[in-house]
Amino acid sequence: MIIKKFLGKTEEDAIALAKKELGNNVVVLNVKKNVKKKGLFGAFKPKLVEVTVALEEESETLERTRREAERKQAAAPAKTESPEKKDAQKADKASENIEKRLDTLQTLLETQIKNKKSSAVSEKTPENAEEKKEEVPEEKDPKTSPEDEEQTRFLNLLHTTMLENEVDEKYAEQIMEEIEKIRKPNMPMDYLLANIYQKMILKFGKADGISPSENQPKVVIFMGPTGVGKTTTIAKVASSYSVEEKKKIALLTADTYRIAAAEQLRTYANILEVPFRVVYTSEDMKNAIADFKDYDYIFVDTAGHSHQNVDQVDNMKELLDAAKEVADTEIFLVLSATTKYRDLLKIADTYKSITDYRLIFTKLDETSCVGNLLNIKLFTDAAISYVTYGQNVPDDIEAFNAQKTVKQLLGGKH
Numbered sequence: 495m496i497i498k499k500f501l502g503k504t505e506e507d508a509i510a511l512a513k514k515e516l517g518n519n520v521v522v523l524n525v526k527k528n529v530k531k532k533g534l535f536g537a538f539k540p541k542l543v544e545v546t547v548a549l550e551e552e553s554e555t556l557e558r559t560r561r562e563a564e565r566k567q568a569a570a571p572a573k574t575e576s577p578e579k580k581d582a583q584k585a586d587k588a589s590e591n592i593e594k595r596l597d598t599l600q601t602l603l604e605t606q607i608k609n610k611k612s613s614a615v616s617e618k619t620p621e622n623a624e625e626k627k628e629e630v631p632e633e634k635d636p637k638t639s640p641e642d643e644e645q646t647r648f649l650n651l652l653h654t655t656m657l658e659n660e661v662d663e664k665y666a667e668q669i670m671e672e673i674e675k676i677r678k679p680n681m682p683m684d685y686l687l688a689n690i691y692q693k694m695i696l697k698f699g700k701a702d703g704i705s706p707s708e709n710q711p712k713v714v715i716f717m718g719p720t721g722v723g724k725t726t727t728i729a730k731v732a733s734s735y736s737v738e739e740k741k742k743i744a745l746l747t748a749d750t751y752r753i754a755a756a757e758q759l760r761t762y763a764n765i766l767e768v769p770f771r772v773v774y775t776s777e778d779m780k781n782a783i784a785d786f787k788d789y790d791y792i793f794v795d796t797a798g799h800s801h802q803n804v805d806q807v808d809n810m811k812e813l814l815d816a817a818k819e820v821a822d823t824e825i826f827l828v829l830s831a832t833t834k835y836r837d838l839l840k841i842a843d844t845y846k847s848i849t850d851y852r853l854i855f856t857k858l859d860e861t862s863c864v865g866n867l868l869n870i871k872l873f874t875d876a877a878i879s880y881v882t883y884g885q886n887v888p889d890d891i892e893a894f895n896a897q898k899t900v901k902q903l904l905g906g907k908h
């Protein structure tokens with residue numbers, strides 16, 4: 495894994511520099527605002543944004559896939575020990591330490607960057623990586639060293655915290671197994687924690703928001719189960735684009751099941767003074783897109799689906815296909831963070847015929863367990879673009895922040 499820092503006037507500038515140098519697969523690990531440029535006149539220069547990015551090298555990805563396949567075959571016996579239960583006081587202390595450590599994650603990452611730099615050359619090729627493995631000092635018997643016991647307790651606590659945050663056992667195990675592979679006796683806890691943090695951020699992957707389309711409107715379709723907040727989310731996104739970004743937007747609804755549903759979006763359209771139309775058929779969809787061809791964004795609301803009703807999804811798929819035929823289209827599956835994991839899996843399954851969607855999680859204000867964000871990201875392999883955390887239009891929405899969510903999953907403050 496390559497880890498590097500980039501400075502820019504804005505977060506976007508710094509990320510663009512990182513992508514230019516390392517490619518589009520970089521993952522942002524940390525963002526530090528108000529950074530002063532080093533040097534004599536640094537204090538007089540405008541403050542900058544510093545992003546720390548990671549890039550997983552291809553060989554690592556392949557190696558991980560291979561290991562995962564091996565692991566599945568081997569079907570290793572489950573761990574049964576739970577030392578933190580035996581010693582509640584120690585666990586509390588360790589938990590406090592994790593919080594402190596997560597708070598100073600920037601420092602942890604910096605230490606790691608220094609360590610990486612000193613071994614950067616030898617890490618470049620897989621052959622060298624092999625050599626490097628051989629250079630690792632002799633391991634002491636991990637079961638006898640007190641430091642190692644503390645390390646185990648620390649890792650178990652992180653594992654338990656993930657489970658308490660409702661990360662699926664399967665994914666929590668996977669993360670712990672990946673850490674076991676790099677773990678060495680006497681390895682500093684901070685190094686372990688920073689590694690888990692990075693691995694989890696990489697699992698969330700890149701999360702792009704809605705992007706503009708050149709020379710034609712971008713059609714953005716929101717789908718999902720009933721009552722998750724699709725219409726409210728459209729209102730939030732639409733008002734940001736129309737009021738703050740001064741873009742030309744139009745609102746469509748394909749929710750023809752309930753009169754109230756169309757009225758809800760019409761009300762928002764009236765407030766924002768943007769055009770609104772109901773679309774019943776694929777033909778209506780194409781006509782509407784043609785009529786609004788000079789617009790920047792067309793946001794489309796759809797009826798909420800029960801995961802029992804596959805016909806409804808088929809109808810909606812026709813509308814999606816019609817939009818895709820004539821315009822640059824993005825699709826979002828809107829899910830509530832308060833829905834039970836098992837139901838989320840069923841819902842994701844209902845939409846499996848639509849493969850090119852990204853995720854929006856709503857109602858984060860109503861739950862303190864965000865494990866399902868990771869679970870569903872890994873289950874669907876769809877990136878999370880936005881999260882919403884309240885009923886206020888347009889304020890209660892933001893771009894998904896993997897760093898914040900991972901800190902929370904590992905026991906940081908919410």
Ligand SMILES: Nc1nc2c(ncn2[C@@H]2O[C@H](COP(=O)(O)OP(=O)(O)OP(=O)(O)O)[C@@H](O)[C@H]2O)c(=O)[nH]1
Pocket residue numbers: 719720721722723724725726727749755796797798799856857858859860882883884885890
């Ligand atoms: N607490 C909280 N409530 C939200 C959030 N987003 C939406 N809601 C509320 O959830 C309820 C349903 O929102 P809608 O936007 O109507 O949901 P929908 O998915 O369009 O519902 P249907 O069209 O009936 O399928 C409303 O009371 C919203 O105010 C959120 O992030 N947090």
Ligand SMILES: [Mg+2]
Pocket residue numbers: 724725726749755795796798
């Ligand atoms: Mg609705």
